[in-house]
Amino acid sequence: MNDADLEQALDQQISQLPKAIAPQRDLWAGIDNAIEHQAQQQTDKVKPRSVVYRLSAVAAGIAVFGFSAWMVMTNNPTIDGIDSIDGQGVVAQQDMANGDDETLNYVNDLSSLFEQQKQALLVKYQDTPSYVDNWQGQLDELDKAAEAIKQALVNDPTNAQLIKMLQQTYQQQLDLINTVNKSPWQTI
């Protein structure tokens, strides 16, 4: 018998097999139980993370609001260091280790907050003559540095040193705008 004949014989025998093979017992009850047990396990895994996420999100929202309110009330805004932010429970070290997305969300919130404050200062001083000619260039350098740090954070989002560096560059920008535009005769 050659290969072609063998193949034809096999096809014929396969076509004669029963279309369905009935199990020796009812399997659906077991399948139902297995599905229910798996769902319970997934729920147990998700619960702790979602609580942490919700608390972090709420705390982050409070911190962002708190920062905004505090900065509006002061002429010389400061952006608190990561330690004090930890103290407010926004994104503590442990939470950062557990949630890269939360950290990047926090960084985005920080950047938005800083941008609002920077624009407010620039508007405040727009008609004030500055004592420094090249301060916008220095501001641009700090802005580029901030972007470089944010890019590094994408690859290493839980790096507390990088976040501290980002806060420092933001604070330096705000300090620079205030220093070069504030009239010295306000203090004399």
Place this chain on the structure above:
Amino acid sequence: MKLINTVVTVVFLLASQFAYSGDEIDQTLEVTATGEVAIENLRGKVKIVGWQQNKVHVSGELDDKAKGYEFETDDGYTIFKVKMPRNMKSRQFKNTQGSDLTIKLPVDSKVTFESVNGDVTVSDVKGGAKIHTVNGNIKATSLNKRIELTTVNGNINAKKLDGKFQLSTVNGRVKDRDSTGKAHFETVNGSINSNTQAKSITVENVNGSIDLDLPKVAELEIATVNGEVDAKLVLLADAQIDITSVSGSTDLNLSGEIGGDYRLNSHAGGRIRNALTDDAVKKQKYGPSRSARFSIAGGDAKVEITSVSGDISIDGK
């Protein structure tokens, strides 16, 4: 004595109303040995010197545009202020000269100085000094206690400061020699050069080199953007070193109590050269980051350097 001082003060106040601008001044007031002396001069050169007498002596020439001066003392607080017309336009200052003054005050006084355009030199004041100008250089020698030297466009040259001091400029260099205490240096567009013996030092800098030769470091914190750090450090026991840099290289030479933990991290392509130990530099599997973490026996120093787009090099004896 108090009555005499009051009478003298009244006489000087009356006299000051009739002083003509550009005129010479040579006035003295009896003051307390450890009081505060506040000096305000819009433009011109001012030299401030501590001396052993319980008097404030002002000599020199007032600004050509000055409308007199205020010079009085009360209960340990003395003020000397050159009065200028309000709302003057810059063209009105053309072809006129600012003040040229020498002010002597008791060596244990605290002095505050405010100016806009002009250089200031201050020396031998042991009670503290707060010196602010906008366009001008500051030269300071032998000042004690809390010291704040701030200019916007100008250099700061300091020598033998002893206390908690802060040297800050936007466009200008900071040069510090033979100081002790607790140091803070800050520039936006300019270099920083110091051999301070202060044990606690912080440095902030954008666009400028940082050159440090520090013989006794307990705490050092550097934050720089676009700046090269070149530091030779002799570490004290349990020293804490924290350096962050964006777009600039960091070159450290360490000696002294170098035992402890080291964490060197570079992001976005910066290289790490570790010549302190044989520990290898690790490269991130996916991404441009590198790191070197190692310990040296015999100490509890903590050295952490983080760089974004800048090389890190560390060696020592």
